Amino acid sequence: MSILKRVTRDGQRIIFNARNESSALMQNENESYTFDAAGRLVGVFYDEKNYRRSLDNQILEKARGAAHTLRSRQRRMLTTDEIQALETRAYEFARALPARLAEPLPPEFADALARIGTYSFARLQAERAAFRKLYHPVSILPPDQYLALYLQATEGCSYNECAFCGLYRDRRFHAKTIAEFRKHLAGVRAFFGAGITLRRSIFLGDANALILPQPQLIEMFDAVNAEFEIMPRGLTSAARREWQAARSVWFDGIYSFIDAFTTKRKTTQTFAALAERGLRRVYIGLESGAASLLKFLGKPSQPEDVRALTTQLKKGGVAVGIIILIGAGGKEYDASHVRETIRLVNALSLSQDDLIYFSELVDYPDSTYTALAQNAGIHALTPADMERQQQEMRAGFQFAAAPNAPKISHYDVREFLY
Numbered sequence: 209m210s211i212l213k214r215v216t217r218d219g220q221r222i223i224f225n226a227r228n229e230s231s232a233l234m235q236n237e238n239e240s241y242t243f244d245a246a247g248r249l250v251g252v253f254y255d256e257k258n259y260r261r262s263l264d265n266q267i268l269e270k271a272r273g274a275a276h277t278l279r280s281r282q283r284r285m286l287t288t289d290e291i292q293a294l295e296t297r298a299y300e301f302a303r304a305l306p307a308r309l310a311e312p313l314p315p316e317f318a319d320a321l322a323r324i325g326t327y328s329f330a331r332l333q334a335e336r337a338a339f340r341k342l343y344h345p346v347s348i349l350p351p352d353q354y355l356a357l358y359l360q361a362t363e364g365c366s367y368n369e370c371a372f373c374g375l376y377r378d379r380r381f382h383a384k385t386i387a388e389f390r391k392h393l394a395g396v397r398a399f400f401g402a403g404i405t406l407r408r409s410i411f412l413g414d415a416n417a418l419i420l421p422q423p424q425l426i427e428m429f430d431a432v433n434a435e436f437e438i439m440p441r442g443l444t445s446a447a448r449r450e451w452q453a454a455r456s457v458w459f460d461g462i463y464s465f466i467d468a469f470t471t472k473r474k475t476t477q478t479f480a481a482l483a484e485r486g487l488r489r490v491y492i493g494l495e496s497g498a499a500s501l502l503k504f505l506g507k508p509s510q511p512e513d514v515r516a517l518t519t520q521l522k523k524g525g526v527a528v529g530i531i532i533l534i535g536a537g538g539k540e541y542d543a544s545h546v547r548e549t550i551r552l553v554n555a556l557s558l559s560q561d562d563l564i565y566f567s568e569l570v571d572y573p574d575s576t577y578t579a580l581a582q583n584a585g586i587h588a589l590t591p592a593d594m595e596r597q598q599q600e601m602r603a604g605f606q607f608a609a610a611p612n613a614p615k616i617s618h619y620d621v622r623e624f625l626y
């Protein structure tokens with residue numbers, strides 16, 4: 209990583225951060241532009257607002273709300289005219305920079321600017337079509353995987369009927385053949401180009417790719433390993449640093465969603481074989497430890513299924529990310545949701561490689577939850593109730609002392625963009 213600090217002829221302080229995986233240009237700490245190694249705009253901070261760009265050239269604007277909390281944050285998607293204005297501003301800022309400085313830029317910074325200079329609003333718009341040819345919409349990822357390299361082994365959800373979830377209602381479930389998947393891998397590598405270095409993990413989508421029969425999964429994992437280098441398990445910190453420094457494109461592992469009701473035939477050996485091929489963590493939508501609430505939500509798993517699945521995964525060497533749906537079932541299920549979720553989570557023997565996410569119920573346009581809740585006379589939790597529900601769960605969780613405890617974090621599906 210190289211950092212350059214300069215003052216422009218008109219007295220503005222510039223910090224230029226040039227790294228293998230991205231470049232960031234900052235002016236006076238209140239304006240910054242981040243680009244991937246190919247030159248694509250990734251993010252902007254300007255006028256007290258954060259902007260994140262997706263690979264199909266959408267931009268999400270995030271501004272702080274009155275309460276400085278995740279929930280009060282203001283979010284909106286920019287219009288095409290606003291996207292054009294913001295991207296033009298970013299690229300003009302980068303292009304104009306050398307002329308604003310008294311001394312020439314050192315070569316590595318000039319090279320980074322040259323790569324950025326190959327992009328523009330028009331090129332980013334044109335890439336949108338290529339992205340949409342390569343991917344069906346990437347509907348969701350866990351927050352720690354937002355920057356993963358997404359590989360679409362399957363499309364959609366094989367179940368697609370949970371009342372609170374509208375993520376994949378617009379498509380039929382489809383599993384790629386191994387030939388289709390290999391073509392997809394080659395297409396993904398070509399699409400990302402030098403920008404692939406921003407991605408340090410691989411996410412195998414969509415909702416339940418691990419549902420595929422084991423021989424097909426093994427073939428797919430082998431194909432991923434043939435195309436991309438996955439860091440071996442069990443390296444010491446020093447060996448890990450050495451391994452990473454020896455290559456510019458590398459991934460720390462493969463990640464995926466899994467559900468507890470379509471994977472009952474998977475065994476510890478199944479997961480161990482995938483772990484050998486790079487599977488490091490899977491994300492399970494537990495939603496709740498209360499069986500009656502799962503039934504109400506139309507989720508066909510039992511809490512016990514999640515416990516059995518987690519045991520097999522961990523014995524097979526795969527960590528878990530447990531997702532809890534805060535606010536589900538409103539006031540009527542509040543007490544049982546808290547009590548039974550605490551009971552189940554405490555039975556999972558989670559440790560430092562595992563994660564727990566609190567995800568607040570969001571009413572998707574296509575979700576059937578609202579109608580269901582109305583018919584059942586459910587009273588929705590207020591934001592304060594949802595906060596209290598999370599705090600009660602946290603207070604009830606019993607883990608080994610830090611640093612061996614799992615990390616607990618928030619998962620706001622409204623912040624997702626790929």
Ligand code: SF4
Pocket residue numbers: 365366367368369370373374375376415467493
């Ligand atoms: S919550 Fe998961 S299993 Fe249920 S419909 Fe959505 S993606 Fe499918």
